[in-house]
Amino acid sequence: MNQATDEYDVIVLGAGPVGENLADRTRAAGLSTAIVERELVGGECSYWACVPSKALLRPVLARAEARQVPGLREAVGGSLAAADVFAHRDKQVGNWKDDGALTWLESAGIDLVRGHGRLVGPRRVAVTPPDGSGGGERALTARHAVAVCTGTRAALPDMPGIAEARPWTSREATSAGAVPDRLIIVGGGVVAAEMATAWCGLGSRVTVLVRGSGLLNRIEPFAGELVAETLREAGAEIRTGTSVKGLARPGGVEGPVTVTLESGEQLEADEVLFATGRAPHTADVGLETVGLEPGGWLTVDETCRVTDVPDGWLYAAGDVNHRALLTHQGKYQARIAGAAIAARARGIERLDTGRWGEYATTADEAAVPQVVFTDPEVAAVGLTAEQAESEGRDIRVVDYDMGQVEGAALYADGYRGRARMVVDLDRGHLIGVTFVGPGVSELLHSATVAVAGEVPVDRLWHAVPSFPTISEIWLRLLEAYRG
Incomplete structure (x- = not known):
């Protein structure tokens, strides 16, 4: 990789699927492009979300379907081999190494800058190297655009005992290497429903605590009802209208955790997963240096250009703009944003951004597809x-x-x-x-x-x-x- 060049046409913060796609589009258009990543190239989806969760779910769902096929159901009795499931999951995420992604970046002609990138002014990015890697801060400048593609993180509530209890988030739920005997899941959305399906299928005694009236409340009501029915048949307990007010794990991370409900009732489990939403990864990317509030969602136009920054050089694609928090929608935005950056770099300012136009992310509000891999x-x-x-x-x-x-x-x-x-x-x-x-x-x-x-x-x-x-x-x- 070319680590000597400090000026590029485009700089992308975040090398997840969104950042990769945006960089691919600008590089294919002939623009020199650098991508900055402080963790693994491939991002949250590849290592801690979409890919590992589906690897855990696939054997659970395949077994459930096989048990509904006459002549086959008798052959698939018994428990899943959890060690084999985890080994397959680990293989699918490359054992949490990004060698394959690095090969692709190099073949695409995209420069990778390892470290934490943050804005330090218009079109300027400072990159702090990873801990222990040596070297000083590197300064980058973008001729045309900087794109923030830093995604989201799990949002944990401010609750007594939560820091000491060290609950699972989606990352721990998808990367754990052992099956907890008792697992409490707090939340009722997609992550909660999928992880309840996976861990119940792997042998955990699962309890799901839903603040609202049921699972998957952003989809048609019958969807959550059918998923809850199957989970209960598999042995899970689902409590609706239930809120958590505190956690305690007096024995440390190796001991059980006690969950205190608003009613005063206490439940004990080996692990507790909080699947209670996502927050933008924008608190530490230097938004304040360009007049934006740090830590918030970024408001964008149809081309994913940030609306509150003069001169139109800053873009935000994927989860950080809060339009549609799904990997495939973020990649869709990235393709359109990359094309818009390239067109504007060629001096074209009048882009077709009307409904379903070439440079419009219309699908974000009209045709967002989603699959929930439950049973x-x-x-x-x-x-x-x-x-x-x-x-x-x-x-x-x-x-x-x-x-x-x-x-x-x-x-x-x-x-x-x-x-x-x-x-x-x-x-x-x-x-x-x-x-x-x-x-x-x-x-x-x-x-x-x-x-x-x-x-x-x-x-x-x-x-x-x-x-x-x-x-x-x-x-x-x-x-x-x-x-």
Whole structure:
């Protein structure tokens, strides 16, 4: 890597999937690009979130599905081999080494600067080397743009005893090498639901404490209900309307932890996971040196250019802009931001940023897809019925029992699932689709294309699903819609 050059066209802070994609787009456009990373190249998703969590979940879900197949269920009795699951997880994250990512950066012509990067003024970045690496602070200057792609961190509540108890966050939950006998999970969102599925499947006695009325409350209500039903059948306890007010671990990190509820009741576990949201990694990147409040979310326009900074040189893509906290959406933003930076570097200022324009991140508000890898899987894109109604849209909601589709009945004995599509009656196309059931994650992109493409419902009638597949759910939904 070229470590002598201190001036680049573009400097990217954060080498996670978002930063990598943005740097790839600017470098492909001929702009010299440096990427600054203080941890592992590949970021949170690759080592502590998406990849390791799915590696833990895959054997759990595969076993659950196998147990629904006649002639196979008897062959998959017994417990999972946790050591083998952990070994596979470790392999998928490269044993927490980023050698492969470094090879890709070099092949793409992107310079890597190791250390903690922070803004020290317009277009200027100072990089402090990693501890023990030697050398002094390095100064970098960007000719055209600096992009903040530093992501988020787990948000822990201010609570008595929490520092001493050292609870798990999503990082510990996805990288642990032993199965806790008793695990309490605080939260009801995606991380809570997925980790409850994984650790319950690996043998933990799981208790989920949800402040609200149920799991996955940002998706259609039936999704969380079906996931909670399966978790309870697997032995998990799910308590709703429950808040935690304190933790204690008097025996140190090797001892049990006591969780005190608002009601005064106390629960004991070997580990407690707080899955209570995310906070932006912006407290220590020098935002105050360019007139911004440190520690907050960054407000951006459709091209991911930060709106409150003069001269338009600062960009923020991925979780830090709070538009859609999902890896694939961040990568989508990165592709558009990288293209916008390149166009503006060529002197083009009038970019197509209208709805679905080449330089507009329209999908962030109109067609965000998400899969929750629970049992059953949850796949959703676009608006829920409640969200559409709150926007004042004239809609029609169509539901269908996925177990009644021939392909689903062949996929699993006793298949349980549900599908919903939300139709904008004024415009005649779908604005939201949700599938819940085994194997539905692979249905999601068809729904995403329909929503993002604003395909008229009447035209969807001519998209014929193959028999006998679960995709026939599309035919059943459209038949119900047409009456």
